[in-house]
Amino acid sequence: MGPRLPLLVAALAGCLLSARGCVTCDSEVMEALNSLEKDYLPGHLAPEHHENVMKRVKEAVQNFKELPFDEDSYMGVVDEPTLKKASWNLLKDLKRITESDVKGELFVKELFWMLSLQKDTFASYAAHFQKEDFCPNKCGMMLQTLIWCSNCEKQVHACRKSTDCGERQVKVHRKEDMILDCELNWHRASEGLTDYSFYRVWGKNDETLVSKGKEPTLTKTMVGPEDQGTYRCELGTVQSDPATIIYFHVTVLPQRVEEEIPSPDIPNQGEVTLGHPQSNTSLQYPLSQSPNPVKMLRGRLLGLLIWGCVVLIAGAATVIFCSRSGKMLDSIKSWFDTGTEAAQHPEVPEGKS
Incomplete structure (x- = not known):
């Protein structure tokens, strides 16, 4: 690593001086930084650089809470969901670095590059909160719990309209x-x-x-x-x-009027139905339940197909029956002819004339 490492740490940390955010208000972030110092650095960085690296890291993270505070614009505050979302992103990237087992100068570069990206990510979250989520009520009074990044203090703010x-x-x-x-x-x-x-x-x-x-x-x-x-x-x-x-x-x-259409099978009161009722499509199907032309055509085609199959089967059965009947008649005729011939020419026993 050589003498270049302290200069590298100072240069990379200097990129974070304008960072905006307050992730240090989240206890999970502080616990992760302590674990980085005690558990990860001893096996991945030379001991003489531990103190300098952690000092720069803590300064960089502390800069996340140096937001410009304006009493009228509330630029120094965020809500708890925004803080949780930013903290989760930082913890996720920090875990990715430690699980990669990177060491030395490469570890320092990865660490400070990640913090630089997280600064920009938190800035975008804070900007969205100021434009969209801060006092979203168009009327009435909304109560919001806000976190002041300067001292991590939570206060309930009333958005009065x-x-x-x-x-x-x-x-x-x-x-x-x-x-x-x-x-x-x-x-x-x-x-x-x-x-x-x-x-x-x-x-x-x-x-x-x-x-x-x-x-x-x-x-x-x-x-x-x-x-x-x-x-x-x-x-x-x-x-x-x-x-x-x-x-x-x-x-x-006024109450809605629903017109009832009488059923064609039930005669009106005082009327007697004689004979068979006339076929009337308008009576068979109410207006709300008119037959579907596609379904009617499909039903008719299916009926024609069934009748065609019936006729085909009946024709085949007739042909088979007629064929078998002809053979039977020929057998009967042959038998009859044989019997007649025998009667006309009886056999004479031997020895008799």
């Missing part, structure tokens, strides 16, 4: 089921939520609690005109402020 999440128009026919759904796509990711409460709104300051619980829907069966009106849904939080408020304006439409 307008609690009024709009109004929805619901139309339902009489004697059918009414379903009001209050769940939004970010509710399952939010923390500190309590119960969904549904109210029947009668006036500006007058409303009645209809249901309360963990289910985000209100279902009313066999609705009638009395169920028409305005409903309000509210999702509570541990901070006593509502997370979501949604209004539903329900309109009850």
Whole structure:
């Protein structure tokens, strides 16, 4: 390895000074680094370089938490799923290096090259969190547990937006089921939520609690005109402020009319059917169950095939029967002719004239 190794370590570690992330907040990462120092280095690197290499490695990893912190943009924080995903990638690559049993300068190059790539990977995860996962609620109040990379401290952050999440128009026919759904796509990711409460709104300051619980829907069966009106849904939080408020304006439409077509085999009340009913395709098949032309054609072809086979078999049997009958007649005729000839020319016993 020679005197080049300390210079190599310093040069490679210098590439990581601008790294952004806070993987050192994960206890599994710190345990893996300790195992690297105590278990792997003694058999894969000269003892005089152990201290210098581990010092550079720890500095490089510590730089993962030197994120610019802005109170307004929250650039110095991540959520726990993002941290876990970045830590898992780092641990996976570190395990790959140790299992490859690489030694010396090649080990140092592999190690710091891996840390450089992990820096970029974590930067992409953090950017995605800031753009997509940080306060994804478009309305209402969402509670998120965030990790401050400067001190690995966890705090619950409230993403406060307008609690009024709009109004929805619901139309339902009489004697059918009414379903009001209050769940939004970010509710399952939010923390500190309590119960969904549904109210029947009668006036500006007058409303009645209809249901309360963990289910985000209100279902009313066999609705009638009395169920028409305005409903309000509210999702509570541990901070006593509502997370979501949604209004539903329900309109009850007339009952659906389903026309019943009488069966052709059952006469109408007060009528007597005489003789055989006339064949009527429109009566045999209701409109909703009209025959399929393809199936009808297929059935007819199958019937013709069956009848053709029957005729062919009958013809063959007739030919065989006629042939055997002709031979039998010839035998009877021959026997009859033989008997007649014997009667006409009887045999005379010897010695008699």
